[in-house]
Every structure is written in C-alpha cells, then in structure tokens.
Amino acid sequence: MQLIELLGSKIETLLLVLVIILQILLIFLVLQRQPQLVPEGLVVRRKSQLSKETVEKESPRSDNLWDNPPPATKQMxxxxAEFKDKYNRSDLWDGIARSG
Known part of the structure; x- marks a missing residue:
C-alpha cells in the first residue's frame, strides 16, 4: 500500500512538473511568433475600374488636401446646412462667448 502511495505521489509531482514545463514552452512559442496581418495566399490586388483619362483628370495636383480639397458631395x-441651421455660433457650448 505504501509503495502505491509513493508511486502515486511521484507520478503526480512528475505530471505537475510536465504541465508547468509545457505551459512555459507554449508561452515562449506564442511570444516568439511574428504577427501576420494577412496570410500570404489571401492577398488580392484589385485593378482600378476607372479609365486612364478619368484617373488623370481627377487626380489631385497635390497630395495636400488643404491645398487641393476634393469637391463636397451632396450628402456633405x-x-x-443642417448643422448650420441647428447650431448658432453665438451659443455658449464651450464656455466661451463668440460674437458673430
């Protein structure tokens, strides 16, 4: 009976040590992995559906949007207009009175 208890406690300790070592190994492997945003085989490159003339005509002369802003859409x-109707510049909304 004592032999079985001794073997049981040794096996229990051995299994516990094995689980701890495997957890440490798993943590190490996860930390060493390089993150990939997209798997290599899933990258799809789409071609523009606009004609070359349209792209050249609509392409901005400057990358700076302050110098060359795109035209406003109807929704914008x-x-x-809705914002200007709803809010008055002279209203106190930030604690500073503005004269307008």
Missing part, C-alpha cells in the same frame, strides 16, 4: 452639403 446637406449635413453642413
């Missing part, structure tokens, strides 16, 4: 114009 409606949103700006």
């Amino acid at each position: 114009k409606l949103t700006i």
Whole structure:
C-alpha cells in the first residue's frame, strides 16, 4: 500500500512538473511568433475600374488636401446646412462667448 502511495505521489509531482514545463514552452512559442496581418495566399490586388483619362483628370495636383480639397458631395452639403441651421455660433457650448 505504501509503495502505491509513493508511486502515486511521484507520478503526480512528475505530471505537475510536465504541465508547468509545457505551459512555459507554449508561452515562449506564442511570444516568439511574428504577427501576420494577412496570410500570404489571401492577398488580392484589385485593378482600378476607372479609365486612364478619368484617373488623370481627377487626380489631385497635390497630395495636400488643404491645398487641393476634393469637391463636397451632396450628402456633405446637406449635413453642413443642417448643422448650420441647428447650431448658432453665438451659443455658449464651450464656455466661451463668440460674437458673430
């Protein structure tokens, strides 16, 4: 009976040590892995459907959007008009009174 208890406690300790070592190994492998944003085989490159003339005509002369802003869409114009109607510049919304 004592032999079985002795073997049981040794096996229990051995299994516990084995589990701890495997957990440490798993943590090490996860930390060493290089993150990939997209798997290599899944990258799909799409070609532009616009004609060459359209792309050249619509392409901005400058990458700076402050110098060459795109034209406002109809939805953007409606949103700006709604905002201007809803909010008054002279209203106190940030604690600073503005004269307008």
